[in-house]
Amino acid sequence: MFKPARHGEVGGVSLQRSQQQKPLRSHDRFNLCAEMSHKIVNLRVRDVRFPTSLEQHGSDAMHTDPDYSAAYVVLDTDSGLKGFGLTFTLGKGTEIVLCAVKALAGLVIGKSLQEIVSNFRGFYRLLTSDGQMRWLGPEKGVIHLATAAVLNAVWDLWARAEGKPLWKLLVDMDPKQIVSCIDFRYITDVLTEEEALDILVKAQEGKKQREDQMLKEGYPAYTTSCAWLGYSDQQLKQLCSDALKSGWTRFKVKVGADLEDDIRRCRLIRKMIGPSSTLMIDANQRWDVAEAISWVSRLAEVKPLWIEEPTSPDDILGHAAISKALAPLGIGVATGEQCHNRVMFKQFLQASALQFVQIDSCRLGSVNENLAVLLMAYKFQVPVCPHAGGVGLCELVQHLILFDYICVSADLRNRMCEYVDHLHEHFTSPVVIQDAHYMPPKDPGYSCEMLEESVNRHEYPEGDIWKQEIKK
Amino acid sequence: MFKPARHGEVGGVSLQRSQQQKPLRSHDRFNLCAEMSHKIVNLRVRDVRFPTSLEQHGSDAMHTDPDYSAAYVVLDTDSGLKGFGLTFTLGKGTEIVLCAVKALAGLVIGKSLQEIVSNFRGFYRLLTSDGQMRWLGPEKGVIHLATAAVLNAVWDLWARAEGKPLWKLLVDMDPKQIVSCIDFRYITDVLTEEEALDILVKAQEGKKQREDQMLKEGYPAYTTSCAWLGYSDQQLKQLCSDALKSGWTRFKVKVGADLEDDIRRCRLIRKMIGPSSTLMIDANQRWDVAEAISWVSRLAEVKPLWIEEPTSPDDILGHAAISKALAPLGIGVATGEQCHNRVMFKQFLQASALQFVQIDSCRLGSVNENLAVLLMAYKFQVPVCPHAGGVGLCELVQHLILFDYICVSADLRNRMCEYVDHLHEHFTSPVVIQDAHYMPPKDPGYSCEMLEESVNRHEYPEGDIWKQEIKK
Missing domain, CATH: 3.20.20.120 (Enolase-like C-terminal domain)
Known part of the structure; x- marks a missing residue:
């Protein structure tokens, strides 16, 4: 199952394999994952900025001189597989997001991919509802941008572990597993887990x-x-x-x-x-x-x-x-x-x-x-x-x-x-x-x-x- | 006018002086300020945490173990007067707010108190609407907590420069000057500057x-x-x-x-x-x-x-x-x-x-x-x-x-x-x-x-x- 992406590689083989499979059921996936747990042993984050303001690319009425930038996250695992994620910023202040990513790192390092995705809702809530750090948001601003960068890297890692582009990983997932990734806290007055599941099940047709x-x-x-x-x-x-x-x-x-x-x-x-x-x-x-x-x-x-x-x-x-x-x-x-x-x-x-x-x-x-x-x-x-x-x-x-x-x-x-x-x-x-x-x-x-x-x-x-x- | 606060000093004298004055008009205040401009020459910020979680002080249903903390800001001026401000946090992540305060420091250092308060709305907007940093909010989360810490220190500095507790500085202010401190952007559908002024003028009675x-x-x-x-x-x-x-x-x-x-x-x-x-x-x-x-x-x-x-x-x-x-x-x-x-x-x-x-x-x-x-x-x-x-x-x-x-x-x-x-x-x-x-x-x-x-x-x-x- 382990299949690191290489630059320029067209994942035709893995895609064809995926298309032949039925949507993965939960226990299938865990059997796959069990081959290798991909324990996250390190999280690196870098401040990457492009001087776009020099040519007014990206200029608008409120952001007149953006330097398109990213807090760029790399997850290293004990298997050698890596996960890459980022959050987008406009230049100045990217270092603040890096600082926030580092504050979250302790919640990620030491966990295996298998452990995370077997209770992804729980992991999401772990990152967003820390009793001390949620005061800085909750779920907004710098701390949420940092959460996005980290979780994007986790999803990238998961998709690489499955040998699929992320969209295909999602498309092949059992609806039950999709909803298990969602934190429904604060939205149940509009969408319950049951309703979400119902929508996904109905859309299997076609x-x-x-x-x-x-x-x-x-x-x-x-x-x-x-x-x-x-x-x-x-x-x-x-x-x-x-x-x-x-x-x-x-x-x-x-x-x-x-x-x-x-x-x-x-x-x-x-x-x-x-x-x-x-x-x-x-x-x-x-x-x-x-x-x-x-x-x-x-x-x-x-x-x-x-x-x-x-x-x-x-x-x-x-x-x-x-x-x-x-x-x-x-x-x-x-x-x-x-x-x-x-x-x-x-x-x-x-x-x-x-x-x-x-x-x-x-x-x-x-x-x-x-x-x-x-x-x-x-x-x-x-x-x-x-x-x-x-x-x-x-x-x-x-x-x-x-x-x-x-x-x-x-x-x-x-x-x-x-x-x-x-x-x-x-x-x-x-x-x-x-x-x-x-x-x-x-x-x-x-x-x-x-x-x-x-x-x-x-x-x-x-x-x-x-x-x-x-x-x- | 320069009157640094000392610990334990009861500002009775300055308070009495203030009470005898009519509400300050704009040009009066600037004459006072003109005595000394209080140019901000340095901004220091420190991560101060109290281990309150040890005794469950502050515990609630979502924050079970807070360590009450602060990003604590000190503004140094060329006159020797200092301004003290803070924003409150719950422990972990306070270092992120410090990082954000440091990112804002460049917008503050070099400005005089007089320059800031003569266009306080403009200064507020300078801090909150930077074309690159507003992406991190805008006006929410870590960057806004940091803005609060910095501005609290500026208000403290202003009140000290006037020799008054802050509430008294505000109470003595002309209504026009009060509204000049407010950024009405995004709230004019509910409250215009004119309405605000009208409320304050009417409340002068009594x-x-x-x-x-x-x-x-x-x-x-x-x-x-x-x-x-x-x-x-x-x-x-x-x-x-x-x-x-x-x-x-x-x-x-x-x-x-x-x-x-x-x-x-x-x-x-x-x-x-x-x-x-x-x-x-x-x-x-x-x-x-x-x-x-x-x-x-x-x-x-x-x-x-x-x-x-x-x-x-x-x-x-x-x-x-x-x-x-x-x-x-x-x-x-x-x-x-x-x-x-x-x-x-x-x-x-x-x-x-x-x-x-x-x-x-x-x-x-x-x-x-x-x-x-x-x-x-x-x-x-x-x-x-x-x-x-x-x-x-x-x-x-x-x-x-x-x-x-x-x-x-x-x-x-x-x-x-x-x-x-x-x-x-x-x-x-x-x-x-x-x-x-x-x-x-x-x-x-x-x-x-x-x-x-x-x-x-x-x-x-x-x-x-x-x-x-x-x-x-």
């Missing part, structure tokens, strides 16, 4: 066909790469033109700094992409509630599908008011990249405060908490359109949205996954986009292992890139 | 009488010291008996671990304190929504005034459902010690999700953000009953609740401030309780300077206390 469809066609994506706020009109035009040639039909534009400028830029892009393409706009929390409504109303002429993050990510009732006001204009509200846990998503859904759920693979508590949100979104019949971009977010979240389609929603209407086209070259198994679709990854794991050389060069502050920056 | 009343009678308190979850029945009885003799009439009991045990303990305490005393219960987030309602309904017989933190601190709609269900039983809902910012409090108020607002001096962004919450609570006519206890929380929050009574609410009905009677001996100006009332502090500053010897002994992990603990 699973094989949907998996085949994904392997053939991929999952639909949209691009955010054409219209960062810091780009010139000339850049916008060139990038839109290039994207159209590559088959993109869904485009997101950053707005919120200046209304007249937004109108001009959105008109320009709508003109470039034509009436049949999809346009979304993203304000990155720039406005108060009333301002959001009036500003977005002025942009209705370019027919955006959604306005993303119109106000504070904590303001459920504010988003509900904005949703209600914009519904007659045919504009939905999307949010989630800074929605910090399942309790917040629960309420956004309860309050009809969003029409598009933007899960994040590093803000929420890894796969465990994302599973809860996917299932709640299904219950409310709200489409999930994940947040991606940054560093490694595309690599990670593609696994979750594939699982969502194959095993939960069985629906592609109004669904698409964000894509941003930089920094993928630093990963050992970068995303594969074909004709504006995410093609299912085939390498074992969760796709967020970085090239050792990239990590070394970009480690802050000692890597060559930063030594050069500091010299300037 | 201010002097209320200040005199507070100086004479103090602010009503309740005690949490009698009934931590880890205490034996014998301890409960003894502590209740002692508290009654000292004049306490309001008692809070920790619940949520075991229903039958809660019934027994609450009956015991209700019997001890009699029907005319006030009893509150506190579950520290133990339940889901339905469980909270059924559990608390079983405890209705002991007539609790409120149930505190029945569920996740993030669950506004859950608290609203619980409030609605318990209203017919005459039980209110209280929450706030883990309510992480003004946007959350805004929604708790909008949704009628709480009947008692429990502000926290270290969870919210210091005085600045607490002012916003006090004013919103007034607008909704919901009483404020601050969270205290921990380390230094009583010392800090007494200033805020005095300001609330004197300058905002002008009302004591259903209002009281939490009190816990340990760890005060480590402060240079510990709280003074008389007949179960907080007596207004008189020393200049925000009352959270700790004794140097206490800090040295309890510093983690190098202090003597911890060296001994580690040896065990």
Whole structure:
């Protein structure tokens, strides 16, 4: 069963083997795992930063100069197998997340993969409900970002141990085992374990066909790469033109700094992409509630599908008011990249405060908490359109949205996954986009292992890139 | 104007001087400040932990073994004046908050007090809206706890520079200057700057009488010291008996671990304190929504005034459902010690999700953000009953609740401030309780300077206390 991923390896063999198997039942899996327990003997975490602010990549109305970064976690096991995980950050403060990861390390080191996954809900709660550390959250901010990095590495380890890409590990899992990974605390008023199980069992029908469809066609994506706020009109035009040639039909534009400028830029892009393409706009929390409504109303002429993050990510009732006001204009509200846990998503859904759920693979508590949100979104019949971009977010979240389609929603209407086209070259198994679709990854794991050389060069502050920056 | 606080000094002189002055107008204050700008030349932060878990002080249903701790900040200025601030933590993970404080230090060092307070809203936003670091919150978790520690030290510095206890600095401030300290971003749908100003201007009437009343009678308190979850029945009885003799009439009991045990303990305490005393219960987030309602309904017989933190601190709609269900039983809902910012409090108020607002001096962004919450609570006519206890929380929050009574609410009905009677001996100006009332502090500053010897002994992990603990 032990099958470490190698860079560039296409895991066709393991995938075919998996496809021939029935979904794994609990005791099968444990028999497999019993071959080798993969005891975690060390946890390393590194501060990796890319100087993206130099070229305004990633710039928006609230984050004008991000340096896309990651707290990058490597788990070493006694078997030699490694697990790689990360959480995404914007530069400054990444060292705080590292400090938090180190504080969690004691809860991880010494445990075997088998021990963790045989009671994954318990392990999730161990990390998130420590009697002393939960005061720092609970389940929010730095400590939850650190939890995500650690758990992402555990999931990567698990998928590698099974010789499968993470999405396939999830797809092959027994519904009972899926729900056993979820902490239902604080969400049972909306979704009980029984309801979750029921949703998953019903979605078993047609699973094989949907998996085949994904392997053939991929999952639909949209691009955010054409219209960062810091780009010139000339850049916008060139990038839109290039994207159209590559088959993109869904485009997101950053707005919120200046209304007249937004109108001009959105008109320009709508003109470039034509009436049949999809346009979304993203304000990155720039406005108060009333301002959001009036500003977005002025942009209705370019027919955006959604306005993303119109106000504070904590303001459920504010988003509900904005949703209600914009519904007659045919504009939905999307949010989630800074929605910090399942309790917040629960309420956004309860309050009809969003029409598009933007899960994040590093803000929420890894796969465990994302599973809860996917299932709640299904219950409310709200489409999930994940947040991606940054560093490694595309690599990670593609696994979750594939699982969502194959095993939960069985629906592609109004669904698409964000894509941003930089920094993928630093990963050992970068995303594969074909004709504006995410093609299912085939390498074992969760796709967020970085090239050792990239990590070394970009480690802050000692890597060559930063030594050069500091010299300037 | 420069008047450093000395331990044990009773600031009677400065207080009398202040009382003779009219409320300071903006230009008056700047003239005063102009005497000396108090440029911040250094920021030090220390990890101070008290081994309270050894005796189960502070134990509750979710935090079974807290070591009350603080990230303790000292600001050094070029004038020699110092500012002391802290944020409260529960032990493990305090080092993460230290790391966050250090990340913020660069935004503080080099600025003068005058520069900060002449645009305090701008400075608040500088700390909370850094384009790279806001990703780690925004305004929540570790980064916001660190912001609170730093800003608490700035407010302490300001009060010392003016030679006044912080509450008196606030009480003497012009309403326009008060609102200039508040960041109204994301709350203008509930409270605009103009409305806030209007509330403060109207409350000028009778201010002097209320200040005199507070100086004479103090602010009503309740005690949490009698009934931590880890205490034996014998301890409960003894502590209740002692508290009654000292004049306490309001008692809070920790619940949520075991229903039958809660019934027994609450009956015991209700019997001890009699029907005319006030009893509150506190579950520290133990339940889901339905469980909270059924559990608390079983405890209705002991007539609790409120149930505190029945569920996740993030669950506004859950608290609203619980409030609605318990209203017919005459039980209110209280929450706030883990309510992480003004946007959350805004929604708790909008949704009628709480009947008692429990502000926290270290969870919210210091005085600045607490002012916003006090004013919103007034607008909704919901009483404020601050969270205290921990380390230094009583010392800090007494200033805020005095300001609330004197300058905002002008009302004591259903209002009281939490009190816990340990760890005060480590402060240079510990709280003074008389007949179960907080007596207004008189020393200049925000009352959270700790004794140097206490800090040295309890510093983690190098202090003597911890060296001994580690040896065990």
